[in-house]
Amino acid sequence: MKIIHTLSELREHLSAYRHPAVVPTMGNLHAGHLALVRQAKPLGDITVSTIFVNRLQFAPHEDFDTYPRTLDADCAQLEAAGCDLVFAPKEAEMYPQPQTFKVQPPSELADILEGHFRPGFFIGVCTVVMKLLSCTQARTALFGKKDYQQLMVIRNMVKQFAMPVDIVGGETQRAEDGLALSSRNGYLNATERQQAVLLSATLKTVAQALREGGSADIARLEAQAMQTLSSAGWKPDYVAVRRQADLQAPRAGDPMVVLAAARLGATRLIDNLEV
Numbered sequence: 001m002k003i004i005h006t007l008s009e010l011r012e013h014l015s016a017y018r019h020p021a022v023v024p025t026m027g028n029l030h031a032g033h034l035a036l037v038r039q040a041k042p043l044g045d046i047t048v049s050t051i052f053v054n055r056l057q058f059a060p061h062e063d064f065d066t067y068p069r070t071l072d073a074d075c076a077q078l079e080a081a082g083c084d085l086v087f088a089p090k091e092a093e094m095y096p097q098p099q100t101f102k103v104q105p106p107s108e109l110a111d112i113l114e115g116h117f118r119p120g121f122f123i124g125v126c127t128v129v130m131k132l133l134s135c136t137q138a139r140t141a142l143f144g145k146k147d148y149q150q151l152m153v154i155r156n157m158v159k160q161f162a163m164p165v166d167i168v169g170g171e172t173q174r175a176e177d178g179l180a181l182s183s184r185n186g187y188l189n190a191t192e193r194q195q196a197v198l199l200s201a202t203l204k205t206v207a208q209a210l211r212e213g214g215s216a217d218i219a220r221l222e223a224q225a226m227q228t229l230s231s232a233g234w235k236p237d238y239v240a241v242r243r244q245a246d247l248q249a250p251r252a253g254d255p256m257v258v259l260a261a262a263r264l265g266a267t268r269l270i271d272n273l274e275v
Contacts (some may be wrong), residue, residue, distance in 0.1 A: 001075070001078065001079040001083055001084060001085065001086065001255055002084070002085045002086070003075055003085075003086045003088060004085065004086065004087050004088070005087075005088055005090065006089070006093055006095065007089065007093060007135055009247065010087050010136065011137075013085065014022060014046070014048075014085075014136065014137055017044075017045050017046045017142070018045060018139075018232035019043075019044040019045045019046075019139040020044050020046050020047075020048050020136050020137055020138050020139060020140075021040040021041070021044025021047050021048065021139070021140040021141075021142070022040070022042040022044075022048045022049070022050065022051045022132070022133065022136045022138035022140070022141045022142070023036045023047075023048070023050070023137070023141070023142050024038055024049075024050045024128075024129060024132050024133075024141065024143070025050060025051055025074075026051070026052065026054065026067065026089070026130055026183070027048060027051040027052075027053060027069060027070060027071060027154055027183075028034050028067070028068040028069070028070050028072050028074070028183040028186070029070070029073075029074045029078070029172075029183075030078050030181045030182070030183060030185075031181055032144050032146065032170070032172070032180075032181040032182075033049075033077075033144075034077055034078070034080075034081040035171075035173050036142040036143075036144060037049060037078060037081040037082060037083050038081055038082060039142055039168070039170050040140065040142050040168075041082050043140045043142075043166075044139060044140050046084045046085070047082065047083050047084045047085070048084065048085045048086075048087060048136050049078050049083050049085075049086050049087070050087045050089075050132050050135075050136070051071060051087070052087075052088065052089055052094060052128070052132070052163050053067050053089040054101060054124060054125075055091065055095075055103075055124075056127055056128055057063050057120075057121050057122075057124030057125050058124070059119070059120065059121075067183075068183065068186065070112065071088055076084075077162060086275055087135065087136060087202045089223075094128070094131065099127060101127075102124075102126075102127045103123065103124050103127045103130055103157060104123060104126075105122045105123065105126050105153050105156070105157060106156075106210075108248070109149075109152065109153055109156065109247060110122035110123075110126075110132050110153055112149075113149055113238060113240060113242075113247065113259060114149050114150070114261065114270070115149070115233075116238075117237045117238070117261065122149075122150070122153050125150055125153065126153060126154070126157050129141075129154055129157070130157065130161070130163075133158075133163065133165055138165050139164060139166065140165065140166045140168060141154075141165055141166070141167055142167075142169075142170055143167065143168075144169070144170045144171075144173075145169045145170060145172050145272070146172040146173075146180050146182065146271065146272070148257060148259060148272045149203050149247060149259070151167070152247060154167055155167045155220075155274065172271075172272075173221040174200070177197045178200040178204075179193075179196050179197050179199070179200055180199075180200060180269075180270075180271045182270075184267055184268065184270065185267075185269075187266065187267040188264065188265070188267050192264050192265050192267065195232065195233075195264060196264055196269065198228070198229065198232055198234070199229070199234075199260060199262060199264075199269055199271050200271055200273075201264055202225050202228050202229060202260065203225075203239075203258050203271055203272065203273045204241065204273065205225070206221050206222070206239065206241065206258045207258050207273045207275045209221050210241065210258070210275045211275060215241075215250065215252070215256070218241045218249075218250070220240060222239050223238060225239040225260070229260075229262050233264075234262045234263065235263040235264075236260065236261070236262035236263075237261040237262060237263070237268075238259070238260065238261055239258070239259075239260045239262075240258070240259050240260070241258050242256065242259060242275060243255065243256055243257075244256060244257045247259075255274070256274070256275040257272055257275065258272060258275060259271075260272065
């Protein structure tokens, strides 16, 4: 596996390939990232993972400075998973001058749910993803379904800009107790880690109620789920039932998804379940 830090070297190395399959990450990798790498292997003629902690998607009060940087361990895991190339640029390589050109996603998709509680987040995500897809000349790019709204935003961005990239979603990887794997799970202490399973359990309860005909009273299901989390000491931002197609309010017969974000102690966790 080759590790590259500069754009010039990346372009030179990738000039020999026609169909890079790319897994963009911020590092601090877990089994979910590695599953995406393995999923990418048959989809291109070279499998590339990018590791870059993107300042543009962090608000001033968020954890950019403390976000774990674990490049050596990440590269060891990626090599074992069959990755061919890691692009791990420094910030000065990605942003040699202030990034004044930015991608502005539509408010109806990007200013709801995560975008409501993290203003500007998807501007930062879209800008860095477009840049990374350009740098790697990706023809296929894989993103996890755990970040459901992010996956949808990126798919729509690529479609509207007519970018020659297939966006592929990878299923959420979970611990044995159901907790969705996330780099931020590492912030949880031992007690919080035991409590964290409540988030996925709450989503399962809502999803089961919807399957049993509860779609007529979605607002009640959402409120009950919020109360379940609050009563257990969480600080929920949202539990929302939306249609899968565009994350708007579902209509009768629409495939749905239940999405949630909540803070447990100092750690903010997100999860979702398709229905």
